[in-house]
Amino acid sequence: MWACPRCGRAFANRNQTHSCAPLADLDRHFARASPAVRAAFDRVLAAVSGLGPVTVLPEKTRIALQVRMSFAAFMPRRHWLGGHLVLARRIDSPRFLRIDTYSPGNVVHTFRLASPAEVDDEFVAWLAEAYQVGAQQRLRG
Numbered sequence: 001m002w003a004c005p006r007c008g009r010a011f012a013n014r015n016q017t018h019s020c021a022p023l024a025d026l027d028r029h030f031a032r033a034s035p036a037v038r039a040a041f042d043r044v045l046a047a048v049s050g051l052g053p054v055t056v057l058p059e060k061t062r063i064a065l066q067v068r069m070s071f072a073a074f075m076p077r078r079h080w081l082g083g084h085l086v087l088a089r090r091i092d093s094p095r096f097l098r099i100d101t102y103s104p105g106n107v108v109h110t111f112r113l114a115s116p117a118e119v120d121d122e123f124v125a126w127l128a129e130a131y132q133v134g135a136q137q138r139l140r141g
Contacts, residue, residue: 071130
């Protein structure tokens with residue numbers, strides 16, 4: 001892992017391009033969100049924490065989850081939690097609003113969660129797959 005000498009954030013690749021800004025306060029992201037939005041995020045965080053070590057990065061415009069690389073990001077809004085998961089494969093599901101392929105092992109799936117109930121077994125399985133992408137398991141063997 002390489003740490004940026006300016007902001008201290010850790011990255012899997014040396015001189016990784018990033019916004020290089022100080023981290024924000026996590027609670028600030030939820031200041032105008034409904035309690036259901038925070039509850040949905042907390043449920044995501046509980047599920048991910050059960051998978052292994054994870055770093056929560058409350059950046060200026062999003063909250064990223066990182067192992068070796070960021071594998072998920074969340075943008076709290078007043079009535080929903082927007083975000084994306086980085087998966088190693090395309091998953092066609094009506095729950096994804098958009099799917100973008102950046103490379104064969106990095107497929108970004110955009111979603112919205114309106115309640116903690118939407119962090120169900122299916123979504124948690126996708127989080128687990130994204131966590132493996134973040135851990136760069138495909139590259140490490």
